[in-house]
Structure formats: structure tokens, C-alpha cells
Amino acid sequence: MNDLWEAFWFFLPAGFANMAPVLAARMPGLKGWNAPLDLGRSWQGARIFGDHKTWRGLISGTIFAAFIGWVQYRFIATSPEPLWFILLATGAMGFGALLGDAIKSFIKRRRGIASGNAWVPFDQIDYIVGGLIFAGLFIRLGVSQIILIFIIYFGLHLIVSYAGYLTGFKKKPI
Numbered sequence: 001m002n003d004l005w006e007a008f009w010f011f012l013p014a015g016f017a018n019m020a021p022v023l024a025a026r027m028p029g030l031k032g033w034n035a036p037l038d039l040g041r042s043w044q045g046a047r048i049f050g051d052h053k054t055w056r057g058l059i060s061g062t063i064f065a066a067f068i069g070w071v072q073y074r075f076i077a078t079s080p081e082p083l084w085f086i087l088l089a090t091g092a093m094g095f096g097a098l099l100g101d102a103i104k105s106f107i108k109r110r111r112g113i114a115s116g117n118a119w120v121p122f123d124q125i126d127y128i129v130g131g132l133i134f135a136g137l138f139i140r141l142g143v144s145q146i147i148l149i150f151i152i153y154f155g156l157h158l159i160v161s162y163a164g165y166l167t168g169f170k171k172k173p174i
Contacts, residue, residue: 003144003148004152005143005146006018006145007148007149007152008139008152008173009072010133010135010145010149011093011128011131011135011149011152011153012068012072012141013064013065013066013069013090013091013093013094013152014063014065014093014094014096014097014127014128014131015069015097015127016065016154016158017061017062017064017065017068017093017094017095017097017127018097018101018131018157019130019160020057020060020061020063020064020065020094020097021054021056021057021058021060021061021098022156022164022169023058023060023172024056024057024060024061025054025057025080025114026169028054031059031150031169033054033055034051034054034056034058035054035055036049036050036051036052036053036054037049037053037058037102037128037148038050038053038117038168044110044112046109046112047109047115048103048113048166049102049105049106049109050109050115050120051115051128052115052116053101053102053105056121057098058095058098060103061094061095061097061098062091062095062098063093064094065089065090065091065094065095065097066087066088066090066094067092068090069086069087069089069090069091069093070083070086070087070090072090073086085094085138087119088138089138090139090141092134092135092138093131093135093138094131094133094135095129095134096130096131096133097128097130097134098127098130099130099132099134100123100126100127100128100129100130100133101126101127101130102133103126103130104119104122106124107122108122114129116171117152117174118172118174120174121154123157124154124157124158125150125154125156127152127153127157128149128150128154129170132146132149132158158174161173161174162174
């Protein structure tokens with residue numbers, strides 16, 4: 001049970017980063033900051049990322065991940081690492097999670113899958129892969145830890161997505 005908790009706790013900043021763009025889009029002061037990452041450009045007849053991958057989402061998710069790392073560091077966890085390292089590592093993990101999502105969107109566009117349409121299981125694992133790659137720049141994880149992170153956050157993604165659908169944050173349940 002301790003391994004489950006540690007895997008959940010470790011990847012929590014990336015999990016929150018993955019939710020941040022949806023929340024930031026609804027914040028009054030940030031609504032207008034919706035420039036797409038691809039700046040509206042297309043490649044091979046399709047948008048590179050699409051309108052839903054924005055600079056607002058990437059920046060807010062990165063900052064929110066670092067904030068969650070700060071909360072973990074200050075209020076709950078004890079860490080031998082200095083605060084600047086935690087902020088850098090968790091911010092990078094959040095950035096990686098959102099970059100993984102953007103790369104998956106790029107691949108979806110190439111495959112002709114419309115924005116907003118489900119692409120299971122890739123919609124659920126894109127941020128996990130990206131977050132873990134960037135986390136790997138700061139810490140080595142074992143195979144069992146990586147597997148636990150995938151299991152936990154794949155399941156949480158399904159649950160949170162469905163809850164977002166029920167509360168009106170999302171248009172589709174998955």
C-alpha cells in the first residue's frame with residue numbers, strides 16, 4: 001500500500017498540471033489568453049495541435065505543477081532536496097505532461113481524429129508518458145514505480161474525466 005501512495009504522491013504535480021488548462025480556461029482573468037500553441041498553423045492539411053492546445057494551458061499547467069510541488073514540499077513532505085530543485089522538477093514534470101498531450105494531439109490530427117473525439121488509451125496516457133520523461137531528468141524511477149504510476153493515473157484520468165463531464169467541465173465523458 002505504501003508503494004501505491006508513493007507513486008500517487010510523486011506524480012501528483014503532473015496530474016494537476018493535466019487538469020490546469022481546463023480550469024484556467026474558465027478563470028475570468030485568463031479567458032482571453034487563448035492563443036493556440038501552433039498559432040493557427042497547419043501542416044500537411046491539418047492543424048498542428050488545434051485550438052484546444054494553448055499557451056495559457058501550457059504555462060498554467062507548468063506553474064500549477066510547480067505550485068503543487070511547493071505545497072508538497074512546504075506542508076506535507078520532508079525532502080532532502082532544496083526547494084528550487086523541487087520547483088524545477090515538478091514544473092518540468094507538469095510541462096512534460098502537457099507536452100505529451102500536445103504531441104498526442106499532433107498525432108491525432110495526422111490520423112484524422114477530430115479534436116474532442118476519444119482516442120483510448122492514448123488520451124489517458126499521453127500526459128503520463130510526457131510527465132515521466134521529464135521527471136526522468138531529475139530522478140530515476142524503477143519499473144514497478146512506473147507501472148504503478150500508469151495504473152493509478154490511467155484510472156484517475158477516467159474518473160476525473162467522467163466527473164468533469166457530470167459537472168459540465170467536459171462535453172464528453174471520456
